[in-house]
Amino acid sequence: MPDPAISIMIVDDHHIVRYGLKQSLSSQENFRIVAEAGTGKEAIELMAVHSPDVILMDVSMPDLNGIEATRIILKSHPQTRIIALSMHAEKQYVLSMLKSGAKGYLLKNNLFEELVTAIHTVMEGNVFLSAQITEFIVQTAITPGSDDEAESQAIASLTSREREILQLVAEGKNNAEISKLLYISKKTVDNHKRHIMGKLDLHTIPALTKFAIKHGISSLDV
Incomplete structure (x- = not known):
């Protein structure tokens, strides 16, 4: 009996x-694309309909x-495996994504060579990282003081809404x-910014x- 198809949602703004x-x-014979989203918010909305693997x-x-988006989705769908796709190999992106619960991190410059293996790996309950990312993780682990603990704690103290507003502020909004974007009052936005x-x-x-x-x-390329 053939293995059941793996359902996949693709989320990218391009x-x-x-x-x-x-x-x-x-x-691929056992892959089924069930949804596409162009934004993190759209991905969250589509989860209620499709619940991809x-x-x-x-x-x-x-x-x-x-x-x-990863953090929010995994709160309500913890069984979903999320693989990050990025042009960024810098530690702030990698660590933030892994701390949010992603099970994989692939760099877009060699995406297609690793993608199929990555999907099967995370479906087996394991983590898959691009080779360049694996090397970085090892270096981070063995380098004393490589992570700024105070700043990490400061980020952790922000609520989900505060992180969302911080991103929008950094994007110049x-x-x-x-x-208008978050359907809250300007006074509420101002209160969040002060916090x-x-x-x-x-x-x-x-x-x-x-x-x-x-x-x-946030990123300079959005």
């Missing part, structure tokens, strides 16, 4: 990337990044734009933006 992934994976999640997306600044001890928008980029909450 249509050409989604198309390429879909074409590549559709040629595996999500291929772009890390850097506007409005709601893959890190936060003002209170009115954030209010974020207090928790991070950063009191200007440029400082918040720099912090968000450094820790993979």
